[in-house]
Amino acid sequence: MxxxxxxxxxxxxxxxxxxxxxxxxxxxxxxxxxxxxDLLLGLGSIAVAAGLICYGRYFLKKLKNIxxx
Amino acid sequence: xxxxxxAQPRQDTGLYNAKVGIWLFLASEVMLFxxxxxxxxxxxxxxxxxxxxxxxxxxxxxxFNTAVLITSSVTVVLSWSALKAGNFAKYRVLQAxxxxxxxxxxxxxxxxxxxxxxxxxxxxxxxxxxxxHIDYNGTxxxxxxxxxLAQQKLDSxxxxxxxxxxxxxxxxxxxxxxxGHGKEHEPVTIKTSEITRLSSFVPAHSTYFGIYFTLTALHxxxxxxxxxxxxxxxxPGAKLWKTDPDRYINRVEVSGLFWHFVDLVWIFLFPVLYxx
Numbered sequence: 001m002x003x004x005x006x007x008x009x010x011x012x013x014x015x016x017x018x019x020x021x022x023x024x025x026x027x028x029x030x031x032x033x034x035x036x037x038d039l040l041l042g043l044g045s046i047a048v049a050a051g052l053i054c055y056g057r058y059f060l061k062k063l064k065n066i067x068x069x
Numbered sequence: 070x071x072x073x074x075x076a077q078p079r080q081d082t083g084l085y086n087a088k089v090g091i092w093l094f095l096a097s098e099v100m101l102f103x104x105x106x107x108x109x110x111x112x113x114x115x116x117x118x119x120x121x122x123x124x125x126x127x128x129x130x131x132x133f134n135t136a137v138l139i140t141s142s143v144t145v146v147l148s149w150s151a152l153k154a155g156n157f158a159k160y161r162v163l164q165a166x167x168x169x170x171x172x173x174x175x176x177x178x179x180x181x182x183x184x185x186x187x188x189x190x191x192x193x194x195x196x197x198x199x200x201x202h203i204d205y206n207g208t209x210x211x212x213x214x215x216x217x218l219a220q221q222k223l224d225s226x227x228x229x230x231x232x233x234x235x236x237x238x239x240x241x242x243x244x245x246x247x248x249g250h251g252k253e254h255e256p257v258t259i260k261t262s263e264i265t266r267l268s269s270f271v272p273a274h275s276t277y278f279g280i281y282f283t284l285t286a287l288h289x290x291x292x293x294x295x296x297x298x299x300x301x302x303x304x305p306g307a308k309l310w311k312t313d314p315d316r317y318i319n320r321v322e323v324s325g326l327f328w329h330f331v332d333l334v335w336i337f338l339f340p341v342l343y344x345x
Contacts, residue, residue: 006329017339033244034243045132055143067083
């Protein structure tokens with residue numbers, strides 16, 4: 001497995017973490033358990049997840065000539 | 070006689086020697102961290118209700134450190150890609166950012182550790198337990214324990230209690246944190262004779278901190294090791310680029326594979342230790 005392949009796995013895991021963390025923060029905030037920082041962290045995390053998805057697409061396009069092995 | 074497959078991959082496997090080597094090494098690392106993760110799960114599931122420490126880590130700092138490591142992974146892979154395209158200058162810049170990210174991560178982690186070493190739990194003779202900081206002549210001492218009180222010949226300590234305790238549920242803790250703003254800095258005096266145990270948040274404090282420090286310190290050692298290897302390839306090892314560029318690119322890829330493994334471990338560590 002090449003660096004390209006493991007990087008894609010890593011970006012997928014990071015995206016899932018960002019979405020999960022964002023949902024966790026926003027849930028805390030809307031249930032009245034969190035503060036404004038939870039709202040900011042939640043929204044920031046969802047934005048990072050969207051950014052990672054865009055980056056993943058860019059990365060695949062940029063390294064299309066490099067193999068996965 | 071030259072050693073075969075040092076730079077070019079074998080026809081049948083498509084792999085060069087170092088890539089086989091790093092994957093075998095990473096397999097052993099998976100077993101090491103896997104055993105520790107399993108230990109954590111078993112300890113956590115087996116803990117008596119209300120005894121498991123939770124909610125004491127700094128989530129914004131942990132989140133920032135996660136972002137630092139994700140950034141470093143991006144720079145590692147882009148630097149490798151730049152090198153494959155023959156752009157050595159771009160590789161140098163991107164790997165320098167990786168090394169800075171690694172140092173930043175370790176710096177933030179050490180700050181986080183220090184915060185834990187300053188934080189205490191006091192077990193009192195009446196059964197109550199308090200979390201907070203010790204105020205000793207206007208300073209916050211590190212690493213005090215029950216014996217320190219006798220060694221310092223103290224009759225009492227000034228303690229700045231937190232408005233919450235980990236025996237509370239997550240909901241109760243959140244309410245206590247919200248309601249306690251402004252009140253947590255009022256110190257109380259606790260007589261030494263009323264204290265049965267005093268411990269800062271060190272591995273000896275509890276099972277949670279034992280496994281927390283084991284996992285995070287082992288991870289931090291891997292970050293340090295990875296940073297040293299990347300820095301060597303980036304610095305003195307860069308001479309190879311002029312004599313054998315294919316082999317140099319392979320070295321960068323192999324160090325990048327290790328770096329991704331280290332970052333992936335953190336992607337699992339962060340939610341497990343900070344959020345659950």
